[in-house]
Amino acid sequence: MQVVLPRIGTVAAWRAEARRLAAAGVLPETVLWSVGEAAPDLFAASPAPRAASVAFRLPRVAVESIETALMHADPERFARAYVLVLRLARQEAIWGDRSDPALHRLLEQEKAVRRDIHQMHGFVRFREVTPPGANRRAFAAWFEPAHHILEAAAPFFARRFGDMDWLIATPTLTARFEAGELEILETANRATPPVDATEDLWRVYFANIFNPARLMVNAMTSHMPRKTWKNLPEAALIPDLIRTAPERVAAMRAAEAAAPGPKLQRRLRAISAQREGR
Amino acid sequence: MAPRTLSEKLALLADAAKYDASCASSGGERRQSRDGSGLGSSGGAGICHAWAPDGRCISLLKILLTNFCIYDCAYCINRASSGVARARFTVDEVVTLTVEFYRRNYIEGLFLSSGILRSPDETMAEMVRVARTLREREHFRGYIHLKTIPDAAPELIAAAGKWADRLSINVELPTETALTRLAPEKSLRTIHGAMAEVKARGEAAKDCTARGTRAPRFAPAGQSTQMIIGADPATDGQILRRSARLYGDFALRRVYYSAFSPIPDAARTLPLIRPPLMREHRLYQADWLMRNYGFAADEITPETAMLDLEIDPKLAWALAHRALFPLDLNRAPRELLLRVPGLGPRSVARILAARRYRSLRYEDLKAIGCVIGKAEPFISLPGWSPRALPDAENLRARFAPPPEQLSLF
Ligand code: SF4
Numbered sequence: 001m002q003v004v005l006p007r008i009g010t011v012a013a014w015r016a017e018a019r020r021l022a023a024a025g026v027l028p029e030t031v032l033w034s035v036g037e038a039a040p041d042l043f044a045a046s047p048a049p050r051a052a053s054v055a056f057r058l059p060r061v062a063v064e065s066i067e068t069a070l071m072h073a074d075p076e077r078f079a080r081a082y083v084l085v086l087r088l089a090r091q092e093a094i095w096g097d098r099s100d101p102a103l104h105r106l107l108e109q110e111k112a113v114r115r116d117i118h119q120m121h122g123f124v125r126f127r128e129v130t131p132p133g134a135n136r137r138a139f140a141a142w143f144e145p146a147h148h149i150l151e152a153a154a155p156f157f158a159r160r161f162g163d164m165d166w167l168i169a170t171p172t173l174t175a176r177f178e179a180g181e182l183e184i185l186e187t188a189n190r191a192t193p194p195v196d197a198t199e200d201l202w203r204v205y206f207a208n209i210f211n212p213a214r215l216m217v218n219a220m221t222s223h224m225p226r227k228t229w230k231n232l233p234e235a236a237l238i239p240d241l242i243r244t245a246p247e248r249v250a251a252m253r254a255a256e257a258a259a260p261g262p263k264l265q266r267r268l269r270a271i272s273a274q275r276e277g278r
Numbered sequence: 279m280a281p282r283t284l285s286e287k288l289a290l291l292a293d294a295a296k297y298d299a300s301c302a303s304s305g306g307e308r309r310q311s312r313d314g315s316g317l318g319s320s321g322g323a324g325i326c327h328a329w330a331p332d333g334r335c336i337s338l339l340k341i342l343l344t345n346f347c348i349y350d351c352a353y354c355i356n357r358a359s360s361g362v363a364r365a366r367f368t369v370d371e372v373v374t375l376t377v378e379f380y381r382r383n384y385i386e387g388l389f390l391s392s393g394i395l396r397s398p399d400e401t402m403a404e405m406v407r408v409a410r411t412l413r414e415r416e417h418f419r420g421y422i423h424l425k426t427i428p429d430a431a432p433e434l435i436a437a438a439g440k441w442a443d444r445l446s447i448n449v450e451l452p453t454e455t456a457l458t459r460l461a462p463e464k465s466l467r468t469i470h471g472a473m474a475e476v477k478a479r480g481e482a483a484k485d486c487t488a489r490g491t492r493a494p495r496f497a498p499a500g501q502s503t504q505m506i507i508g509a510d511p512a513t514d515g516q517i518l519r520r521s522a523r524l525y526g527d528f529a530l531r532r533v534y535y536s537a538f539s540p541i542p543d544a545a546r547t548l549p550l551i552r553p554p555l556m557r558e559h560r561l562y563q564a565d566w567l568m569r570n571y572g573f574a575a576d577e578i579t580p581e582t583a584m585l586d587l588e589i590d591p592k593l594a595w596a597l598a599h600r601a602l603f604p605l606d607l608n609r610a611p612r613e614l615l616l617r618v619p620g621l622g623p624r625s626v627a628r629i630l631a632a633r634r635y636r637s638l639r640y641e642d643l644k645a646i647g648c649v650i651g652k653a654e655p656f657i658s659l660p661g662w663s664p665r666a667l668p669d670a671e672n673l674r675a676r677f678a679p680p681p682e683q684l685s686l687f
Contacts (some may be wrong), residue, residue: 096631098645122325126382139381150528157383160319163310163417164381180314198378204285205379208292209340210330213539214555219333223326241331 002032005078007185010035010148011070014062018082019275025050028086028117033078048082056089065110071148072109081106109147116146120153123228124168126161127196136179140166140193143231150175192231199233212245215254282365288375290365294345294356295391299504299534300423301385303337306443306499309419316417318380318386320443324421327384335610337578338389338423339379343367343405347393351461353452353509353538356393366395372408377416387421387443388412394427402430402438409441421499428464428472435475439483439496444531446502447472449524452517456510473528476501480529500531507561508553518564522575525568535561560585564606567592570623589677595617595657597673607659608637619654652677 003021005013016032021031027050066081074080084102088094093100098107126139139161145153150168153174154175157166161177168175174187220238229235281288309322335498337657344366345356355362376388386670390408395401405424412418426435438445446471451457454466476497483496503524505517512520521533537558564585571592578591586594596603596619605614607629615626625648632638632646640661643650655664655673 004413084397096633097635098628098640104645118325122327122383124383128382137381141383156319159310159312161317161381161383162314163317173354180312196382198382201285201288201375202382203378204288204383205292205339205384206330206336207329209296209336210334211296211332213552214332216333217331220329220331223392224329238331245331 003036008210022054025053028083062095069106071113117153140167142192150212212248287365291342294342295340301337303421305551316419340389343392349463391425398427398429400432406437414431414487444499445497448504452512502532504534514585518575564591603656604658620649
């Protein structure tokens with residue numbers, strides 16, 4: 001039997017299907033899960049061996065973890081989650097038991113998805129695309145998440161950027177926030193938004209806030225892996241910042257060593273005296 | 279001289295702020311702007327928007343309003359007698375940078391500090407103006423951290439707390455003697471006075487009075503401070519005791535430690551060597567043990583001693599208390615599990631949760647997420663019992679890095 005889940009609302013559709021299949025006693029090995037069509041009604045039933053009907057109530061934390069893990073890029077995730085919920089319902093597995101390999105994998109996938117969502121919240125970079133004469137400012141971003149997280153990650157941006165219009169396009173789906181309405185669509189336009197002049201100021205900040213005297217490149221890349229760099233305007237500076245760090249340290253030391261001459265000292269004193277007097 | 283451009287000012291005043299260790303943006307009030315009435319959200323865990331090549335998270339626009347300063351703190355690059363290039367932002371420039379960076383999702387908010395221009399009150403008033411303009415004119419709901427000037431008038435500190443999420447007041451140096459010697463214009467009494475003020479106002483804002491009225495909002499993410507390490511002869515033992523007192527007396531959320539950068543200056547007797555970064559790291563680890571693992575400063579190191587640079591303070595404690603180990607992972611209480619090297623609060627919680635169903639075996643350790651190699655000598659459970667704990671020196675050698683690696687620091 002084949003179950004095709006929609007690209008938008010995938011997780012909710014999986015949950016509805018999994019309940020139906022379990023109630024009908026459908027064995028996990030007879031189900032082929034896939035994602036693709038926009039309509040959720042492709043429930044192509046073919047006669048297959050059945051087991052006893054299973055109704056399940058899972059603890060809320062379990063449902064949350066499973067639904068989060070279902071955003072993982074792993075193509076086997078739907079089938080695995082179906083097997084796991086059946087085992088949990090029949091009490092062949094206990095929620096919270098991390099020594100169960102299936103549960104352990106699910107929790108690891110959940111963790112990877114959460115990390116990806118968190119990273120997306122940090123690493124999206126908007127560029128201004130306000131059309132002339134508009135009364136709301138508009139911004140757009142191109143982002144490539146590692147997992148299928150756009151729907152779960154988008155409400156954060158709606159809470160944060162409520163007074164502007166914005167759009168985040170990913171290779172599959174796009175989130176659009178216009179006049180206060182959040183929508184998820186299939187991505188139509190794959191072009192990165194045009195360059196924004198404020199990015200230059202951001203790069204100036206990035207280059208100067210870092211302390212060249214304490215290079216820790218591995219610590220940086222463990223949090224900001226190289227694969228994320230291509231959509232970060234500041235990342236292009238990194239190789240140069242690393243390369244010139246020793247020179248900058250030397251220059252810093254030299255500048256610090258050069259105490260101001262008596263002339264400058266007098267001037268500084270005069271300035272502060274004058275300001276006190278004002 | 280031609281006036282500096284915004285970009286030049288940003289370069290100078292971000293550079294001058296890079297010695298401030300804090301970049302936290304977590305905690306505080308939950309705010310959002312989903313209904314379009316403003317810009318920004320906050321509350322919950324902070325977000326890192328970028329990572330610099332020094333391995334530090336960039337979460338806030340961390341800048342100085344100005345690096346002009348009439349004070350002459352010997353350890354500071356912005357002191358009046360320093361030859362550093364100077365710049366000064368206007369209130370509007372800071373507001374614009376914050377909002378424009380925020381709209382592009384570069385930052386969580388602003389961390390503003392300043393050199394003292396003209397007078398502490400005038401400078402503080404200008405910093406308050408930045409925060410107020412962000413909140414009132416721009417309807418900004420992101421995070422604001424103001425580094426308070428301790429000598430500023432109490433009304434200004436009250437106003438700062440009204441608009442900011444967090445205030446910090448730097449204690450600067452671990453001992454009063456060092457402060458008097460190296461920061462002649464500053465006094466410990468004023469610094470503690472300002473901290474007490476912030477604490478009292480924060481508490482008042484949290485309590486309702488009998489009539490149900492509330493004191494005005496005040497810095498909901500609390501206060502923090504920073505101490506410079508290695509500019510004076512204070513020991514790690516003294517520093518940790520100082521931190522413990524600061525946490526207790528002023529309800530600080532965090533104490534930050536910043537390794538002193540030497541500034542050659544014949545007039546003062548500052549050390550010319552930078553303390554090893556590892557010292558700063560060990561202090562953070564020890565501080566973490568005090569805040570999250572139930573360690574007291576006295577347990578970590580004697581007052582006159584320094585922390586071991588080669589092994590972390592938790593391991594050092596375990597080695598000094600070998601008689602307690604190995605612990606039976608299936609029976610030990612939480613407080614003791616937390617003392618096992620290689621087990622953190624999260625793995626301890628998992629152990630406790632799993633123990634409710636069944637007894638743990640060695641094979642489960644990986645799933646629990648503990649650092650097995652580190653924990654092994656200190657634990658026992660079905661499938662594993664360490665041979666008699668080797669003598670302290672051997673065990674230490676197992677964890678301490680080989681000596682030549684030390685040249686890296
Ligand atoms: S008051 Fe602050 S900015 Fe001024 S010299 Fe002292 S530490 Fe530096």
